[in-house]
Amino acid sequence: MSGYVKTAILLAGLTALFVVIGGALGGEAGALIALLFAGGMNLFAWWNSDKVVLRMAGARPIGPADAPRLYAMTEQLARRAGLPMPALYVIDEEQPNAFATGRDPANAAIAVNTGLLRYLSEEEVAGVVxxxxxHIKNRDTLIMTVTATLAGAISMLAQFGILFRGGDSRNNPFGAIGLILMLILAPLAAMLVQMAISRSREYEADRVGAEICGNPRWLASALVNLHNTARRIENHHAEANPALAHMFIINPLSGARMDNLFSTHPKTENRVAALEELARRMGGGGGSVASRPVAQRRAGGSVPNSGAR
Known part of the structure; x- marks a missing residue:
């Protein structure tokens, strides 16, 4: 199934969810208003969701003078991938993490947390970039960004319904109990849609990313380091906007640590194992990344100058 077909199915599913919520809030009139609103949101998300997501994440743009080594690294890797140079953003978060956004390679951006540059070696940062x-090369960023925008809007709409209609059940067919269930189930349904498209894309981005940087173990080492560090450092922007979670390379939320239905990302051990197998097929040596201590993995590289610490 092509990425465009998956995008169409995703938008249709989230649009239907909008209509259901509108019906719960205002009956047939509410459903019609929600349908019109969802159509406008789909169009807006297609063209502007990257800007919305970057704003939600608290990202700010940086240039070559702000982070010369990171910029040069990204430029070189983009050439290897056959891509235009993406815009670079930095997020003032201690948790090491990163994500990409944009509707196509010509309008793409990569946002990195300041913690990524603080805790990872230069080789690991290259693996993450x-x-x-x-993701940009595979054109994942459009569907991931649209999902984040619409899922966040669905959660806000459900909360709006509880706040302003929770005590008035006359104009909706579900009553007060139905509205309470909507508050719980609507964001959950949006989250399940996010999960449906996120996990397989992470494995494919790991594989293609390893080929771009030329060493699968750089990315494998980064994933182990990110996973271990993210477990003890909170990502405040992601916690405030959980709809962003599936966009990051490692789950930024403090919950959902298991590889189950409610995790936006595959299990880190499984991703590392796949990269180790790829490294063996590519003829790489040096032993398993997962078996080496963090200090040893970080010893070989310097941290790029973020200009934002």
Missing amino acids: AHELA
């Missing part, structure tokens, strides 16, 4: 470039 290559992973995000793989």
